[in-house]
Amino acid sequence: MPIKKTTISDVAKHAQVSKSTVSQYLNERFEYMREETRKRIEKAIKELNYQPNNVARSLKLKSTATIGVIVANILHSYSTQVIRAIEDTLNENEFSTIICNADDDPEKEKKYIETLLARQVDGLIVFPTSGNQELYKRLIDSNFPIVFVDRYVSDLNADAVMLDNEKAIHLAVEHLLTNGYEDIAVLTTSLENAVVPRLERIQGYRSAMDRFKLPIREDYIKSMDLSVMKDGIAELFQLEKPPQAIVSGNDLTLMEFLKYAAEHNVKIGTDVGLVTIDEVPYASVHNPPLTTIAQPTFEMGEKAVELLLHKFDSIKKNDPKIYRFDPSIIARKSSEKAGAQL
Amino acid sequence: MPIKKTTISDVAKHAQVSKSTVSQYLNERFEYMREETRKRIEKAIKELNYQPNNVARSLKLKSTATIGVIVANILHSYSTQVIRAIEDTLNENEFSTIICNADDDPEKEKKYIETLLARQVDGLIVFPTSGNQELYKRLIDSNFPIVFVDRYVSDLNADAVMLDNEKAIHLAVEHLLTNGYEDIAVLTTSLENAVVPRLERIQGYRSAMDRFKLPIREDYIKSMDLSVMKDGIAELFQLEKPPQAIVSGNDLTLMEFLKYAAEHNVKIGTDVGLVTIDEVPYASVHNPPLTTIAQPTFEMGEKAVELLLHKFDSIKKNDPKIYRFDPSIIARKSSEKAGAQL
DNA sequence: CTGAAAGCGCTTACAG
DNA sequence: CTGAAAGCGCTTACAG
Secondary structure: OOOOOOOHHHHHHHHOOOHHHHHHHHOOOOOOOOHHHHHHHHHHHHHHOOOOOHHHHHHHHOOOOEEEEEEOOOOOHHHHHHHHHHHHHHHHOOOEEEEEEOOOOHHHHHHHHHHHHHOOOOEEEEOOOOOOHHHHHHHHHOOOOEEEEOOOOOOOOOEEEEEOHHHHHHHHHHHHHHOOOOOEEEEEEOOOOOOHHHHHHHHHHHHHHHHOOOOOOHHHEEEEOHHHHHHHHHHHHHOOOOOOEEEEOOHHHHHHHHHHHHHOOOOEOOOEEEEEEOOOOOOOOOOOOOEEEEOOHHHHHHHHHHHHHHHHHOOOOOOOOEEEEOOEEEOOHHHOOOOOOO | OOOOOOOHHHHHHHHOOOHHHHHHHHOOOOOOOOHHHHHHHHHHHHHHOOOOOHHHHHHHHOOOOEEEEEEOOOOOHHHHHHHHHHHHHHHHOOOEEEEEEOOOOHHHHHHHHHHHHHOOOOEEEEOOOOOOHHHHHHHHHOOOOEEEEOOOOOOOOOEEEEEOHHHHHHHHHHHHHHOOOOOEEEEEEOOOOOOHHHHHHHHHHHHHHHHOOOOOOHHHEEEEOHHHHHHHHHHHHHOOOOOOEEEEOOHHHHHHHHHHHHHOOOOEOOOEEEEEEOOOOOOOOOOOOOEEEEOOHHHHHHHHHHHHHHHHHOOOOOOOOEEEEOOEEEOOHHHOOOOOOO
C-alpha cells in the first residue's frame, strides 16, 4: 500500500555523491561542503521530491523527538487546556506529541505507557490515575524522563506540576463568606482512589472552615462518584439546615450541580451561592455567570515541558520537586446573593 | 539520557537461541516452535524485562501502525468529539494516533502534514483548512491513504465524511417556524476561505427559506470572523425589523451570541428564539436550555476510520465518495416562545 | 572536502 | 524446528 519512497540512496545517486554527503546536507553540516555539491544535492532533493524517513533516523539516533502525554481524563476542560499548552510548547521545541486518554482507568494507562515506551518516546508527561505506582517507580529509577501534572504519585521522587489546592479552596470559602454565605458545602468526585487533588481539596475545605472559625459538618462534604452525585446533592438540600453555598471541586461536579439546579429550579446565587474550581468556557455566558477558581493552565503546561526538556540537556539533574501554582478567583454573579438571577 | 535498552540480541543470548527465533516468538509464530524453546524465551524476556523496539520494527516493516489526525480547529466541541471516536476506533484496531491542531492556519497544517509523513504514518484523517489543495492532490495521486472529515477539498477525488448541512439548516428553520418564529437570521463564521460546511449552511438557509416560502433577507445573513461577530449581532438587533430567531452555525458562533445576549439582556426564547448547530456539553444546563442540531459525531469518527482502514486491506479500492450523515434535533427551551426563561 | 563501512534493532525468506 | 544472512533508511566516526 505505501508508496515506494525515494530514499537517501536515490538522492545520492541522482546527485552523484555518497549517502554520507547527502546526510551531511540534511543535517545542515555545511562546514566542509563545497557550494557546488550543496547545490547539486538541493536540486536532486527537489527533483525527486525526497522526504527523509524519520523512523530510520530515530532508530539510528535512539531518539524520536516525541513526547508521550497521558491524561487521566480528557473530559476535564482543565486537561484539554493544559494539553494545548504542552503541545504548543513542545512544538516550539521541535518535539512531536502523542496524546493518550486513560479514561481514569489504570489498566488503560498502563497499556498506553507500554505502547509509548515501545514507540521509544523520549519522555512522558502524565496526569496519573492512581494505579501503576510500581511501573512509575521503575521508570523513574531507571532515569526515564517523566513529569507529572495535576496529581503526583505518592512515594515517588518525581517532578510534578500542581495547583495549590488548599489555597484554591480557601479562596472559594473566603469569597463566599465575604458575600454573606456561611454554611458551605463541598462537592468532589469519589475519594476512593486517593487522587491527590481531591484529598487536598477536602483537606483545604477543612482547614478553611477552621481558619474562618466555622464548624465542619461532615454531611456538607460530598465525595462520590459522578454517577450518584445528584443523589448526594439532593441529600444536601434535604438536610434540616441545607447549605447556603456550594464549592464545586471541578468542572464535572459543577455540571452535576447545574443539572440538579435546573431540574429542581434551584436559583443559583439567590437560593444557593456557587463557586467552582476550574474555569469553564461557558462560565461567563451562564445565567447567572459562574464564579470560578481558575488554574493557570498555560503556565502549568509550559512548566511541565520545561521540566521535562531540562532532563534532556543537563547531566546534573535537579532534585525532583513539586511545583505549586497559584489559583485565581474570577468573581461572577453565581456567588452574589442579590440580583444574581435575571 | 535514554536507558540502555535490552535488545532482541540480549534475549537471544540469554535464552540460547537465535534472534530469528526470538522474533518468531514475539510475532507469535509458534507453529514450528518447540514448547521448551518457547518457555525459555518467555523466561528470558521476563528476566531481562525486555521491551521490543517499535521503531526498529516499523523501519523493517515499513509500517508504523500510526495514523495522523489533523484537525482544523480543536476548539470546536464537534472536533473533540469526533477525535475521541477516531481514537477509540483506531485503538481497537491496534493503531496509534497522533493528533495535530492546525489552528485554522494552512501553513501550520502543511507543516504538520510534512512532519507526519516524515514520521511515516500509515494514513491521514484530516479536517482540512482551505489551503493545501495541491499538497493533498499529490498525496491522493500517489495513493496515500487519506480521509477527510467535516469538510472536503474541492476538485479532489477523496473520501469524505460530512454532515448533511443543508438538512441541518432545514431542521432548524422548520423547527423555529413550527414554534412560531418567522423572521430567522443565520450566523456563521467568515466565508472568506470558502470552507465547505459554511457555504453549505448558508446555501441551506436560502433553500430552507425558499421551501417555506419565506423571504430571504441578505441582512439576516451574518457571515463574519468571530472577532467581529458581536458587532454583526448588534446590527441584527438594530434593524428596523430585527429577527425573531437565530440559527447559529456552530458552537463558537453560539458562544458569541450567548455573550451578546447576556450583555444586552436579550431573553433567549421569549425575545429571540435560538437553535444552534452542534450539541454543546452545557446545552441542557444553560438557562434556558439550548435547542441544538446534533451531529452523529461518534458514527462519523468511526466511519472515517473504517474508510481509512479499508484502504489498507483491500487492493480494489472503491471509488472515493462523500458520505453524508443525518443531523438530529434536540429540542429544548431556547426555541420555545412561552416560558423559556425562568 | 567526500566516501566506504559499520551499525541502530528488528523481520523474513531461505537453508539445513 | 532453528539459525545465518540480508536489509529496512538513516548517521557518524574515520580514512583519505
